[in-house]
Amino acid sequence: MEPCVISKEELLALLAEKANAPPSGPNELLVRHLKCKESRALAEAIANAVRQYVDPSDPRLLPPPEILPPLA
Numbered sequence: 001m002e003p004c005v006i007s008k009e010e011l012l013a014l015l016a017e018k019a020n021a022p023p024s025g026p027n028e029l030l031v032r033h034l035k036c037k038e039s040r041a042l043a044e045a046i047a048n049a050v051r052q053y054v055d056p057s058d059p060r061l062l063p064p065p066e067i068l069p070p071l072a
Contacts, residue, residue, distance in 0.1 A: 006014070023031045033039050
């Protein structure tokens, strides 16, 4: 199978078209969710609550032990 080759200008035009196109299907729902003040406030509240359990020197959250694979 031969790879598809397009020019830089064609690629930029394609990306501009995709960026300016309205969202469709599940993406439309996601856009509405991200624009919702209540959703953003809830996400911020959850992030603030989680911060108390995070070591600033190691900001990764570890998975709960019940979902870790057995050692043996």
